[in-house]
Amino acid sequence: MSKPSDLTSQALQGYKREEVHYAYSSASWYAYHLGVFLRNSGMPAPRAVGMSRGYSVRCDGAIFKHLGKSNGAELFSVADEMPQPKAADLDIFSQNH
Numbered sequence: 001m002s003k004p005s006d007l008t009s010q011a012l013q014g015y016k017r018e019e020v021h022y023a024y025s026s027a028s029w030y031a032y033h034l035g036v037f038l039r040n041s042g043m044p045a046p047r048a049v050g051m052s053r054g055y056s057v058r059c060d061g062a063i064f065k066h067l068g069k070s071n072g073a074e075l076f077s078v079a080d081e082m083p084q085p086k087a088a089d090l091d092i093f094s095q096n097h
Contacts, residue, residue, distance in 0.1 A: 007031035011049040011059065015039045027051045033074040034064055040073065 010028045013020050014035025022028040031049050034057045038046060052058045055066040056079055065079035 005050055007049040007051065007057070008046060011035035011038070011046040011057075015045050030055070030057050030066060033066075034059060034076055037064075037074060037076045 010031035014032035
């Protein structure tokens with residue numbers, strides 16, 4: 001079974017605290033619990049969510065790493081900002097044509 005690439009709806013379910021259950025450690029489970037974490041942390045609702053490598057989830061330009069559970073809540077930390085393309089990389093077609 002392949003993992004879904006767009007996990008925004010699952011993250012929004014967690015953000016809205018909807019009662020759904022996903023298989024433990026599935027991509028949907030991580031996205032759902034990231035949504036809960038974002039809400040509990042006072043962060044805005046997720047707009048674009050997908051899995052990254054390992055136990056990390058991409059969300060709105062940042063990568064959140066799953067740290068485990070504490071006091072009944074799943075914890076995440078911002079692992080890294082996603083690299084932004086440089087202007088020179090975006091101008092590749094004008095250089096070749």
